Amino acid sequence: MIIRNRWMPGRQAVVWGLLAFWSAPVLAEQVACVTTEWKLVGANHRVCVESFPDPKVPGVTCHVSQARTGGISGSFGLAQDPSQFSLACRQTGPITLPAKLPKEATVFAEDTSILFKETRVVRMWDEAHKTLVYLAISRKLIDGAPANSISTVPVMPWGER
Secondary structure (H helix, E strand, O other), X not given: OOXXXXXXXXXXXXXXXXXXXXXXXXXXXXXXXXEEEOOOOOEOEEEEEEEEEOOOOOOEEEEEEEEEOOHHHHHOOOOOOOOOEEEEEEEOOOOOOOXXXXXXXXXXXEEOOOOOEEEEEEEEEEHHHOEEEEEEEEEEOOOOEEEEEEEEEEOOOOOOO
16 A cells, blocks of 8 residues: 655646746835825825846846736726836846857736736846847737837946056
8 A cells, every 4th residue: 555645746837837937027115106196085196116126137136017907906906007117237247148048038027907917127148239128018818019119238348457
C-alpha cells in the first residue's frame, strides 16, 4: 500500500506562486496624485505618477503618469480608468546590462479595470544604437487601445568626466 502525501499539491502551488512572483513585473511606488476633477460623492478624478526601476537593468528608473477615475465606482475599484498615460525613463545610475538581455520584456504592468484591461511597459533593446526603448501601451482582452507612449535611454558611461 502506497500512501501519498496529501500536502504535495499545496506545496507545489506555493513554489509555483513564488516563482511567478519573482519573475513578475515590478510593482511601482506612488510618487503623488493631482486632482483633475472634484466629485461630490466618492473619490475625485486624478492623475497619479508612479516610479519603478527596471528589474533587469540596474541604473534605469521609469515614471509613468496615469489617469484614475473617481466617483463611487472609482472609490470601490470598479471603474475603468481611461487609456491616458505618459512615460519617462532615465539613467539614474551606472547601467549594467545583463549578459543575455532579451530583445523584448515586460517590466511593468498594472490593472486599469476590474476586468481584462491593463497598462503595460515593455522594454526593448535597440542593439544598433545601444539604446533601451521603453513602450507604454494599454492592453484590453477584446479591444485594445492604440494609445502609447515611448521613452529611450541611451546606454552611456555614468559619472565619468
